[in-house]
Amino acid sequence: MEGRDGMTEGTDSKLKLMVVDDEPDNLALLYRTFRRDFSVVKAESAIEALKILDEQGEVAIIISDQRMPEMLGTEFLSKTVDRFPDTIRIVLTGYTDVEDLVEAINAGKVFKYITKPWVPDQLKVVVQQAADTYRVVKQRTNELRRALRRESLFNEITTAIRESLDYESMLNTIAATVGQAFAADCCLLQAIEDEQLSPVVFYYATDAATDGPPPQLTNSDPLIQTVLRDRALQLHLDATTGTHRLVVPFIYQQEFLALLALDRTADHLSWQAEDTDLITGVAEQASLAISQARLYQRTQKQAEQMRAELEVARQIQGNLLRQSWPDLDGMKVQACCYPAREVGGDFFEVYTHPQGDIWLAVGDVSGKGVPAALFMASAISVLRRELSQESPPSPHIVMQNLNQGLSDDLMSANCFITMVLAQYNPTTRKLVYANAGHIYPLVWSHDAIAARQNGHIEEGNIPEPNYLKVRGIPLGILPNWKAAAGSVDLNSGEVLLLTSDGITEATVQTTATADGTPGTGSKSMLQQAGLWKLLLNEKQPLDLTNLLSHIRAHNTIQEDDQTILSLEVL
Secondary structure, three states, rough: EEEOEEEEEEOOOEEEEEEEEEOOOHHHHHHHHHOOOEEEEOOOOHHHHHHHHHHHHHHOOOEEEEOEEEEEOOHHHHHHOOOOOEEEEEEEOOOOOOHHHHHHHHOOOOOEEEEOOOHHHHHHHHHHHHHHHHHHHHHHHHHHHHHHHHHHHHHHHHHHHOOOEEEEEEEHHHHHHHHHHHHEEEEEEEEEEOOOOOOEEEEEOOOOOOOOOOOOOOOOOHHHHHHHHHHHOOOEOOOOOEEEEEEEEEEOOOOOEEEEEEEEEOOOOOOHHHHHHHHHHHHHHHHHHHHHHHHHHHHHHHHHHHHHHHHHHHHHHHOOOOOOOOOOEEEEEEEEEOOOOOOOOEEEEEEOOOOOOOEEEEEOOOOOOHHHHHHHHHHHHHHHHHOOOOOOOOOHHHHHHHHHHHHHHHHOOOOEEEEEEEEOOOOOEEEEEEEEOOOOOOOEEHHHHHHHHOOOOOHHHHOOEEOOOOOOOOEEOOOOOOOOOOOEEEEOOOOEEEEEEEHHHOOOEOOOOOOOOOOOOOOOEEEHHHHHHHHHHOOOOOHHHHHHHHOOOOOOOOOOOOOEEEEEEE
């Protein structure tokens, strides 16, 4: 069977040579001269030659007479250039006027011209040169064609794969894209799980394929067993159905990911070396994509599981904090805590002792997320144990006990806790506090804010709150914590405010509206001075939720946990 590329299929692989001459004697001589070395095709006219080319396709070399009745040899050869650019063309002429030949040669349509009468040995040399040239040109053309096809197919598959990171969608895309690209009648793709085929089939078939449920690769199939064992491409011809099956393993970094099976019926050519080489390259690209999709899928599942677990942790942590407290005669307590993540290290405590004292605390574990939340839970547990005693010690002694109970774990984890703990006696109106490296608590009078809001105080004479500045180092820095306790009277009409640094370190617009909402100035940290300015503009009575909403309005992204607690003496 003759191929379409100027070669004759078989062991000899003779090149095809066409000779065209309107003189039968010359045509016969040309045939006899080259029939041993070439598969010679004869044509007695240019018209006949064009018809033969239409039927048989490309030939390697054309030798044509120049002067023929229907058209000149150069004209005939020019008609073959676009369709068969690799063909080598030789002109025979008995005339000395070679103007047409020179033009044809310069245009690349003619390899050489030979004058009549031609000498067989000399013509053989020219034709052999033409054959060598054709082989080189054809080899390079085929290499280029394969490279372009490979690149085109790689780009097509890569583009299709990149459209989705969904694992199953990607497998379906690969099956359809590869099946179409390689003109397969059927394409099956099945994932490998634990060195066994997954039952889920991703299937592509042409319209000519048999209707019904998609076929399926099985682990018991000897061909599949061979591929699984050898991890190498396999070819198989089903003599009963005439189906040529190509099975390709998808492997990335020694992980067996999937099997691809491509079928062609007997109506098609069997799988050629060019096909298998190209499919092998495609399989390498697809294996990388499948591996990434699997990783993405596992990551998504892990992320979903983690989100679910963190939601449970958030609920548990929220339940650790006081959700409510008894109504306090002549006092009002408010508290809010907003973690920057699902869980955080900020905490507060409001504890009413049976003896009548009110204990207040705000703490902040260094870091964020789960590690900070674990230390937060430990700190609350130890603190409540200390406060639940029949006669709790002074706040600074409680701090020492907290440090003693938590310092080993904190130091080993390179963490620390800042905290303010306050004890208020409603009878004596005395507030005793201890501060472990935390933000200064604020105390102020309702009268000062009322006077400011009523315009009785000029802008340049804004009152300052009382910053409670007695402070020691954070918990977990040293094995032994030592610091004095501070005290202050907290009388009727006065407010105590405790916050975490997530409040004072929040970024705000330097120019804000009268109600505290964002302005148009540059951003800077709120700090305690800025917090006090917001408090002066807050509507009375004090509402911590409203105050936090003003602060959070400046921050599209919450960078740190935010906790705030107040005690008002009415």
